Amino acid sequence: MAEAVRGELLGPIRVLRGGRELPLGPPRQRAVLAVLLLREGRPITFEALVDAVWGEDVPGGVRNLVQKYVSGIRRALGEEAGPRWTGSGYVLTGLAIxxxxxxxxxxxxxxxxxxxxxxxxxxxxxxxxxxxxxxxxxxxxxxxxxxxxxxxxxxxxxxxxxxxxxxxxxxxxxxxxxxxxxxxxxxxxxxxxxxxxxxxxxxxxxxxxxxxxxxxxxxxxxxxxxxxxxxxxxxxxxxxxxxxxxxxxxxxxxxxxxxxxxxxxxxxxxxx
The missing domain is CATH 1.25.40.10 (Tetratricopeptide repeat domain)
Structure with missing residues (x-):
């Protein structure tokens, strides 16, 4: 039986599985996860995600960066939860605030x-x-x-x-x-x-x-x-x-x- 996964944002972002805190990667990857969590199951377009995380200070190769961070989030969360791409944007499943x-x-x-x-x-x-x-x-x-x-x-x-x-x-x-x-x-x-x-x-x-x-x-x-x-x-x-x-x-x-x-x-x- 899969252990429960818990997300928290009322303080530094945390994800716990069975009471153990998961390593969530570098700060920008955690920021991407936090933005996805704030959508509460609603999709977010690539453009809106970039704007939410970087604003006007968009780095070169940002599409590759987003894909890298999304893949890192999937590895961190495991099979029970993670972001997926739909026709209207990224959706985080299996995890809530x-x-x-x-x-x-x-x-x-x-x-x-x-x-x-x-x-x-x-x-x-x-x-x-x-x-x-x-x-x-x-x-x-x-x-x-x-x-x-x-x-x-x-x-x-x-x-x-x-x-x-x-x-x-x-x-x-x-x-x-x-x-x-x-x-x-x-x-x-x-x-x-x-x-x-x-x-x-x-x-x-x-x-x-x-x-x-x-x-x-x-x-x-x-x-x-x-x-x-x-x-x-x-x-x-x-x-x-x-x-x-x-x-x-x-x-x-x-x-x-x-x-x-x-x-x-x-x-x-x-x-x-």
């Missing part, structure tokens, strides 16, 4: 749990989905398509992280998320939603002075780097903190309405 499929399933279950009024289970499932990441999407591989996908997935990860952290804040678990919010704001200092959540978590945990310092540091950085002030939601939160507005104790994050259950973004925003 299994970690991405698992992530999608976990987030779908998380959305269902949120909609059923079980935010703690939704948080657990979303955390399990996040734990599947081993690094950046297709980390270390070059090419226009993979670079664009890496940026897209970085944004999607941030959206899920922000809503998970919002869930913790809204459920009163301030101390649990303050340090993670601090870390994220240090990495993304101009991302106002993260700053908003950090200020609120600090304020609700009795650290109002730190919340105000966070706003002032953000304001100065935005003026220096962007030449503008923080947005209206962040400015409004700052003013309410200065007034010690008692309604902050039950405030929802920007863009939420009072009937929305916190925890996760709508399913459409979580879909890949």
């Amino acid at each position: 299994d970690d991405l499929g698992e992530r999608r399933a976990l987030l779908a279950r998380a959305v269902a749990a949120r909609n059923a009024g079980d935010p703690e289970h939704a948080e657990e499932l979303a955390a399990r989905a996040e734990a599947l990441w081993r690094g950046e999407f297709a980390e270390g591989l070059d090419g226009p398509l993979l670079a664009a996908e890496r940026r897209r997935w970085a944004e999607k990860r941030l959206l899920v992280l922000e809503t998970r952290l919002e869930s913790l804040v809204e459920r009163g678990r301030y101390h649990e998320c303050v340090h993670e919010l601090m870390r994220q704001v240090a990495v993304h200092p101009l991302r106002e939603r993260l700053v908003w959540l950090l200020m609120l978590a600090l304020y609700r945990s009795g650290r109002s002075a730190d919340a105000l310092v966070t706003y002032e540091e953000t304001r100065r950085r935005m003026a220096r780097e962007l030449g503008c002030d923080p947005g209206p939601e962040l400015r409004a939160l700052h003013q309410r903190m200065l007034r010690q507005d008692p309604s902050l104790a039950a405030e929802l994050a920007p863009g939420r309405d009072a009937g929305h259950s916190p925890g996760l973004l709508p399913g459409s925003a979580l879909a890949s």
Whole structure:
């Protein structure tokens, strides 16, 4: 009986057979495999494959290179999986992005749990989905398509992280998320939603002075780097903190309405 073959892209590309990682060849060959995996069973023309892997920097003899890499992928994957040529292009069979499929399933279950009024289970499932990441999407591989996908997935990860952290804040678990919010704001200092959540978590945990310092540091950085002030939601939160507005104790994050259950973004925003 053939051993199961598993593909992963939520980090450096990996293919495992029976739990053992297969050698996938040089970086450009792995990039070709990653592009084929991203097609999820749909064919890709030779021209589109070249554009996805090399962009405008096409080397001489690229047709021979593609054939060489496709043959190398077939040898690496063995009989159970590999690319084949059809009338409309290359199709990868017998291999899928299994970690991405698992992530999608976990987030779908998380959305269902949120909609059923079980935010703690939704948080657990979303955390399990996040734990599947081993690094950046297709980390270390070059090419226009993979670079664009890496940026897209970085944004999607941030959206899920922000809503998970919002869930913790809204459920009163301030101390649990303050340090993670601090870390994220240090990495993304101009991302106002993260700053908003950090200020609120600090304020609700009795650290109002730190919340105000966070706003002032953000304001100065935005003026220096962007030449503008923080947005209206962040400015409004700052003013309410200065007034010690008692309604902050039950405030929802920007863009939420009072009937929305916190925890996760709508399913459409979580879909890949």
